[in-house]
Amino acid sequence: MTLTMHTARKRLALLWFVGAGVCFIVLLLISFFSRTANLTDLWDWFLPATVPNLSLILGVLVYTHRQQILPEMHVDIFLFRLAFGLSLLYLLLLLLPLLSFPLTGKTLPELLDISRLWLAAVQGLATGVMGAFFVRQDEK
Amino acid sequence: MTRLHSPLSRALFAALLAALLSLAASTAGAAPQPDACIEGYVWREAFPDDRVCVTPAVREQTARDNQLADSRREPQGGAYGADTCKPGFVWREARPDDRVCVTPAVREQTARDNRLAHTRWLMPPAAANGDRPADTPAAASAEPAFVPETGRLPAPAAQTPVKAKKKMAAKKMAAKKSSFKLPEFPWPPPPYSTRLRLDRALLVAAQPTPSNGSVAARMEQALAANGYNEVSYYAVPDGFAMVTQIERIDPDAAPAAEQRWSTQVDPVSLIPFSLDAYLKALFGKDGDTFRVIVFTFTPTPFTTGAKPVPPGVAMAWVERGATALPAALAILPYGEDTVCTALVYEFTLSRLGGMLQRPSTFDGQQHLRAAGILGTLEQQP
Numbered sequence: 001m002t003l004t005m006h007t008a009r010k011r012l013a014l015l016w017f018v019g020a021g022v023c024f025i026v027l028l029l030i031s032f033f034s035r036t037a038n039l040t041d042l043w044d045w046f047l048p049a050t051v052p053n054l055s056l057i058l059g060v061l062v063y064t065h066r067q068q069i070l071p072e073m074h075v076d077i078f079l080f081r082l083a084f085g086l087s088l089l090y091l092l093l094l095l096l097p098l099l100s101f102p103l104t105g106k107t108l109p110e111l112l113d114i115s116r117l118w119l120a121a122v123q124g125l126a127t128g129v130m131g132a133f134f135v136r137q138d139e140k
Numbered sequence: 141m142t143r144l145h146s147p148l149s150r151a152l153f154a155a156l157l158a159a160l161l162s163l164a165a166s167t168a169g170a171a172p173q174p175d176a177c178i179e180g181y182v183w184r185e186a187f188p189d190d191r192v193c194v195t196p197a198v199r200e201q202t203a204r205d206n207q208l209a210d211s212r213r214e215p216q217g218g219a220y221g222a223d224t225c226k227p228g229f230v231w232r233e234a235r236p237d238d239r240v241c242v243t244p245a246v247r248e249q250t251a252r253d254n255r256l257a258h259t260r261w262l263m264p265p266a267a268a269n270g271d272r273p274a275d276t277p278a279a280a281s282a283e284p285a286f287v288p289e290t291g292r293l294p295a296p297a298a299q300t301p302v303k304a305k306k307k308m309a310a311k312k313m314a315a316k317k318s319s320f321k322l323p324e325f326p327w328p329p330p331p332y333s334t335r336l337r338l339d340r341a342l343l344v345a346a347q348p349t350p351s352n353g354s355v356a357a358r359m360e361q362a363l364a365a366n367g368y369n370e371v372s373y374y375a376v377p378d379g380f381a382m383v384t385q386i387e388r389i390d391p392d393a394a395p396a397a398e399q400r401w402s403t404q405v406d407p408v409s410l411i412p413f414s415l416d417a418y419l420k421a422l423f424g425k426d427g428d429t430f431r432v433i434v435f436t437f438t439p440t441p442f443t444t445g446a447k448p449v450p451p452g453v454a455m456a457w458v459e460r461g462a463t464a465l466p467a468a469l470a471i472l473p474y475g476e477d478t479v480c481t482a483l484v485y486e487f488t489l490s491r492l493g494g495m496l497q498r499p500s501t502f503d504g505q506q507h508l509r510a511a512g513i514l515g516t517l518e519q520q521p
Contacts, residue, residue, distance in 0.1 A: 026422075029423065030422070030423060030424070030492065033423040033424070033425070034423050034424035034425075034490070034492045035424065035427075035488065035495060036424045036427050036488055036489065036490045036492050036493045036494055036495045037424055037490075037492035037493050038492075038493045041493075099422075101421075101422075101491055102407065102408045102417075102418050102421030102422050102491055103407050103408055103410060103418075104407055105404065105405070105406070105407050106491075107405065107490075107491045107492065107493065108491055108492045108493070109492075109493055
């Protein structure tokens with residue numbers, strides 16, 4: 001099975017925007033309807049967790065589009081699956097505290113604090129492998 | 141250099157020593173007795189060395205119970221041996237080995253008096269250093285013997301030099317303790333949900349010369365009668381403040397029947413799963429209401445600060461405050477112009493966080509009446 005760089009980038013971008021979008025909508029609804037949530041803390045947790053990667057993805061996609069570059073080179077399918085898997089894992093871990101806190105005995109702020117531990121680890125891995133698709137190939 | 145070999149010199153030296161010891165003893169006797177009660181209270185004397193301060197009515201009740209002790213025991217003994225009480229009576233337990241049979245109400249009153257003992261002494265043993273004192277009568281009985289009939293220490297002249305030295309040491313310790321300063325309450329106080337100015341008559345009752353200590357004791361007793369067993373003290377300008385622990389309240393402002401002192405939130409059940417409950421929890425619509433009451437006693441008028449207090453900070457007030465009023469502050473007279481204002485901080489806490497409820501849906505009187513505090517103050521003699 002082969003995959004072009006262009007397709008791989010689009011799939012990864014889709015995954016990231018859908019995952020981050022779901023989190024964004026949940027947070028938006030909480031911001032609208034909750035009277036007790038500390039919104040500053042909530043968005044302070046979410047934005048650094050997603051915006052850097054989304055900016056990178058969006059920046060590369062816009063750049064290749066404007067330059068009329070369509071990278072047709074084939075990518076290592078293992079590398080793509082690794083990037084996709086780690087990104088999916090990261091986004092699920094991001095969504096986990098947001099949707100599961102009512103089912104635990106902890107409050108959302110407590111759970112968000114704890115989630116920073118595992119998110120930091122997985123974010124580093126996911127961002128590293130995403131670089132292979134959105135940075136390294138274009139430098140070549 | 142003077143030598144003490146001559147009989148005259150020896151006699152002069154002995155006289156000088158005796159005069160110095162006498163002076164020391166009389167100085168010690170002039171200091172306030174550590175266990176003397178504040179105005180309006182007397183020693184309970186459930187047993188000879190019982191120096192827990194109670195109202196005269198309670199003291200009379202205690203004496204009556206002592207007289208009737210034999211008639212309330214099972215004549216043939218029972219499950220607890222010779223001290224087994226007749227049906228309807230329980231052991232008083234003014235101290236661990238107190239087996240006088242009394243009614244359950246008296247036993248409860250006795251336990252409450254023991255708990256509040258440190259607030260009713262003129263110079264509470266540990267009030268000045270911020271520790272809750274050993275408030276059990278057993279611990280109190282380790283002190284030198286008092287004369288029960290008078291409620292005073294023996295006259296200084298009758299004390300031996302050893303006792304006088306002990307008294308001096310106690311006085312020094314008391315002075316050291318009196319240097320303890322109450323932690324300061326944020327001032328002006330953070331914005332509150334509602335407030336109530338308490339009628340002075342409720343706090344001083346029939347005391348002709350009330351002190352800060354007696355007013356605080358009266359308030360602490362009213363609070364304890366309504367379940368507020370953890371109360372902390374803070375300094376405010378020209379006075380002091382008492383803070384209750386955070387409590388869960390019902391929609392009618394009465395203390396919650398369940399989980400009153402817990403701020404924990406129960407998780408939404410997975411089996412059976414309720415989407416309605418889940419969504420309510422997700423968007424913080426299932427929050428409970430909590431309350432912290434701060435009683436300020438000061439003649440100084442005040443406004444409020446600009447920044448609302450976060451629930452977590454208000455929760456910590458009771459932990460960070462002093463456990464008792466320092467003796468130096470307790471013995472000061474409760475001024476004619478001192479005003480007690482109850483500041484009610486009402487919070488809504490959900491799984492998403494918490495917020496101060498401003499303004500409260502209830503006024504201060506409704507809050508304090510629902511808490512039972514006003515009712516108790518009105519009923520106290």
